[in-house]
Amino acid sequence: MDEPKSAALPTDLADLSPEGPAVSVVFGSASDWPTMKAAVEILEDFGVACEHGVVSAHRTPDRLAEYARGAAGRGVKVIIGAAGGAAHLPGMIAAWTTLPVLGVPIKSRALSGVDSLLSIVQMPGGVPVGTLAIGDAGAKNAALLALRILGSTDEGIARKLDEYARGHGERALQAPLDR
Ligand code: RP5
Numbered sequence: 001m002d003e004p005k006s007a008a009l010p011t012d013l014a015d016l017s018p019e020g021p022a023v024s025v026v027f028g029s030a031s032d033w034p035t036m037k038a039a040v041e042i043l044e045d046f047g048v049a050c051e052h053g054v055v056s057a058h059r060t061p062d063r064l065a066e067y068a069r070g071a072a073g074r075g076v077k078v079i080i081g082a083a084g085g086a087a088h089l090p091g092m093i094a095a096w097t098t099l100p101v102l103g104v105p106i107k108s109r110a111l112s113g114v115d116s117l118l119s120i121v122q123m124p125g126g127v128p129v130g131t132l133a134i135g136d137a138g139a140k141n142a143a144l145l146a147l148r149i150l151g152s153t154d155e156g157i158a159r160k161l162d163e164y165a166r167g168h169g170e171r172a173l174q175a176p177l178d179r
Pocket residue numbers: 027028029030031032056082083084085106
């Protein structure tokens with residue numbers, strides 16, 4: 001059986017499949033994709049269906065509202081939102097939906113992602129965004145955290161997460177120490 005591949009979001013959201021995948025990975029710009037590709041790859045490795053694409057809080061605000069408002073109804077369970085600089089994307093998604101939203105601060109050119117981190121983490125009480133680390137580690141952990149959320153009700157995913165954790169534990173101990 002073919003592993004599920006992540007579907008790219010269409011330019012016009014009217015063309016979205018009415019049945020969405022379990023996880024959505026959206027980001028503010030195509031320039032965020034080199035970082036966020038890692039999240040999509042992990043979800044694909046776990047055989048979890050996802051979709052990915054650009055949704056910008058500032059450049060496409062109507063698209064953001066339409067996408068976020070429709071996600072739960074399409075069956076999406078977790079949304080990963082990544083943005084850099086004035087990184088309002090995950091917070092605005094969390095304003096439009098009660099699905100769990102995980103925010104990845106992109107390492108920005110001007111301030112190395114500290115701006116992105118502070119923009120994402122300082123949500124007002126009542127509108128939660130789970131904020132990950134800046135950059136590559138954040139992208140990877142967002143996917144793993146999404147899998148842990150799904151794994152709380154899906155034994156197959158929980159089992160794969162156990163195997164994954166054992167694997168990186170073994171790799172950590174076997175890594176050669178140069179002298
Ligand atoms: C944000 O602005 C994006 O998430 C991106 O990280 C940042 C810079 O975007 P570009 O100018 O590279 O398109 O909205």
